[in-house]
Each structure stands twice: as C-alpha cells, then as structure tokens.
Amino acid sequence: ETGVTQTPRHLVMGMTNKKSLKCEQHLGHNAMYWYKQSAKKPLELMFVYNFKEQTENNSVPSRFSPECPNSSHLFLHLHTLQPEDSALYLCASSQGPPASTDTQYFGPGTRLTVL
Amino acid sequence: GNSVTQMEGPVTLSEEAFLTINCTYTATGYPSLFWYVQYPGEGLQLLLKATKADDKGSNKGFEATYRKETTSFHLEKGSVQVSDSAVYFCALSYGNKLVFGAGTILRVKS
Numbered sequence: 333e334t335g336v337t338q339t340p341r342h343l344v345m346g347m348t349n350k351k352s353l354k355c356e357q358h359l360g361h362n363a364m365y366w367y368k369q370s371a372k373k374p375l376e377l378m379f380v381y382n383f384k385e386q387t388e389n390n391s392v393p394s395r396f397s398p399e400c401p402n403s404s405h406l407f408l409h410l411h412t413l414q415p416e417d418s419a420l421y422l423c424a425s426s427q428g429p430p431a432s433t434d435t436q437y438f439g440p441g442t443r444l445t446v447l
Numbered sequence: 448g449n450s451v452t453q454m455e456g457p458v459t460l461s462e463e464a465f466l467t468i469n470c471t472y473t474a475t476g477y478p479s480l481f482w483y484v485q486y487p488g489e490g491l492q493l494l495l496k497a498t499k500a501d502d503k504g505s506n507k508g509f510e511a512t513y514r515k516e517t518t519s520f521h522l523e524k525g526s527v528q529v530s531d532s533a534v535y536f537c538a539l540s541y542g543n544k545l546v547f548g549a550g551t552i553l554r555v556k557s
Contacts, residue, residue, distance in 0.1 A: 334492065363543070374451075375491075375536070375547040388543060422490055430543025432479045433498045438490040 335359040336439035338423050344445045345413065353408040353442045355423030363428030364406040365436060366398060369420040381406060382429050413446045420444070449474045453537050453548035460555050466524040468551045470511075470537035473518065478539040480504075480513050480520040485534045485550070494522075494535070529555045 335358045345351050357364065366378040380388035381400040395417075397409040406423055420443050424436040454469040472480065479498045483491040495504030500515035509524045520537060532555045537548040 334490070336490075338490075372549075374549050375545075377544055380543050382543070424491075432477075432540045432542060434540070434543075435481075435493055435496060436545060437493065438483075440488075440490040 334437045334439065336423060336425055336437055338421075338439040338442050340442060341440065342443045342445075344447065345410070346447050347413060347415070349413075350409070350411040352410065353421055353423075353444075355406040355408075355439055357404055357406075357423075357425035357437070357439075359425060359437060361425040361427050361437075362403050363426045363430045363434070364400060364403070365424040365426075366406065366408055367422040367424065367438075369422055369441070371419075375422070378408075380430060387430070410444075413444075415446050418444055418446045449478065449539060449541055449544075449546050451537050451539055451546055451548035453535075453551050455549075455551070457552035457554055460527055460553070462529055462555055462557050463526045464555075466522070466527045466531075466553070468522040468535055468537075468553070470520045470522065470548060471518050472520065472537075472539050474539055474541060476541060478541045480511070481538045481540065481545070482509070482511055482520070482522050483536045483538060483547075485536065487533070491536065527553070527555045529557050531555050 379398045399407040420441045423439040426434040426436045481496045482494040495506045497504040497513035503512045
C-alpha cells in the first residue's frame with residue numbers, strides 16, 4: 333500500500349464512450365502525474381501537475397483530458413478513444429515541486445481496454 | 448537526450464542464486480537514479496534510489512551503486528527468493544520527469 337489509490341482498477345469501454353479515471357493520494361504530496369504503460373513499451377509520462385497547475389503535457393492527444401481539482405485528487409477524462417489506447421494507466425504523486433531528487437509513489441493502476 | 452537501457456529478460460534464476468540486472472543511462476546534467484519493482488497486477492513500488500555519483504541505494508537485500516564514470520546503476524542481490532519474481536525498472540529523473548527503461552522480467556524458481 334503506497335498511499336495512492338486508483339479507481340476503477342479495470343475498465344472496458346467502447347470507442348464512443350466517455351469515462352473517467354480517478355486517482356487519490358493520502359501522502360500530503362503536492363505533485364501528481366499520469367503515466368501510460370503499454371505492452372512492450374517503456375512507461376510514458378503523460379501529464380504533470382504541481383500545486384493543481386499543469387506543468388507538463390507530453391504531447392498527449394486531446395481525447396485524454398486531465399483534471400486536478402486539488403493536490404490530493406487527479407482525474408483523467410477519456411472520450412472517443414482508440415483500441416491502441418488500451419493500456420495500464422498509472423497515477424503517481426511526489427512531495428513536489430517536481431525535481432530530480434523527488435521520489436514518485438505509484439498507485440496500482442487502471443487496466444483500460446478499448447473495444 | 449536522456450534515456451535508460453536495461454538488459455533484456457526474462458531472467459530466470461534458481462532460489463538463492465546471485466542476481467545482477469544491468470542498467471546504463473544517457474543523461475545531460477546529473478540525474479537521480481531509481482529502481483522500481485512491479486509485482487503482478489500491481490503498480491510500481493520504489494525499490495531504491497541514489498541521487499549522486501558513488502551513492503549506494505539499498506533495500507530488502509537489493510543494492511545498486513551510482514557509477515558516473517560508466518553511466519551505470521546495476522541492480523544486485525546476493526540470494527534471490529521466489530517472492531522476488533517481478534518486473535524491475537531502472538529509471539532516471541531530471542527536473543520533473545522520470546525516464547524509464549523497458550523493464551526486466553525476473554523469474555525465480557524454487
């Protein structure tokens with residue numbers, strides 16, 4: 333148990349659906365992250381938030397829309413996804429502000445399948 | 448650019464064998480280096496880290512030393528257990544970004 337929870341753990345959706353992934357951290361951290369883990373590819377950073385402000389968008393398609401209402405919660409809103417978006421989506425948090433010595437703590441992930 | 452290269456797996460060992468998983472990196476500046484472990488069906492857990500050259504990170508019998516001269520951060524354990532079976536990721540951190548290697552699957556047989 334790392335103090336970072338994600339819901340749902342599994343999600344199956346069609347290409348026309350709209351769904352949201354939720355992440356919550358109980359560590360008192362100020363920075364939060366979304367990562368994508370696809371089969372046979374390294375983990376890819378998607379978004380970084382620091383004190384609720386987005387500081388990094390790693391060229392992510394607009395069909396992924398993040399939201400950070402406070403330092404403890406992070407959402408990833410999904411719409412009109414493609415089958416190649418099927419992956420494990422991992423949330424992480426760190427003390428922040430993000431720096432090279434800052435350790436990130438990961439949630440268990442949401443396994444997303446797009447049909 | 449910044450990148451991490453790990454040895455390809457899977458690595459299959461018998462219980463109590465010695466483990467080495469190689470990791471080399473390319474970076475501008477002075478990154479921090481990490482090893483994360485992912486057990487089946489779970490997210491990533493920090494295993495150990497080192498923030499400057501010659502630092503040694505250690506945890507649960509695992510060790511890795513930050514070698515600037517060889518740009519390496521190899522993971523070692525003297526005696527593996529079946530419960531160590533997992534995927535191991537080497538990563539470097541610069542600024543607000545973590546860059547991961549592809550991961551190495553470790554399988555330990557009893």
